[in-house]
Amino acid sequence: MPIALWCVLIAAVLPLVSVGIAKASGRKYDNNNPRAWLAQQTGLPARAAAAQQNHFEAFPFFAVAVLVAILGGGVIDRINLLAMAFIVARLLYTICYLADWATPRSLTWLVGYGITIALFVQPAFAH
DSSP: OOHHHHHHHHHHHHHHHHHHHHHHHSSSOOTTSHHHHHHTOOHHHHHHHHHHHHHHHHHHHHHHHHHHHHHTTOOHHHHHHHHHHHHHHHHHHHHHHHHTOHHHHHHHHHHHHHHHHHHHTGGGGOO
16 A cells, blocks of 8 residues: 555544644543533644644545545655655644744645645646
């Protein structure tokens, strides 16, 4: 199985990591009403929850781009490298979000988005 598909799995788990950080670092977690609890958080827990939401938003385009790249006949080594770079960008994005570094966070988001576009167009450059 291509590394890129493992990266899709990792990308699917990133939201859970982020919300786990929010739950672990916030005031007493309320599992009876988790969305209301998250909405009341500030500081690090709020940023971790926001990172979770953004991971969920980025995931569909990334997953589809990996599938388009593979099924469209893109060069698998290039696809794997791009998918790994996306994961690195998303990890850096999460670190920047947690640390409250707004500009680096936006730049890492932009890098991840650009990588996703590069994945999507891989079949056009396979030959």
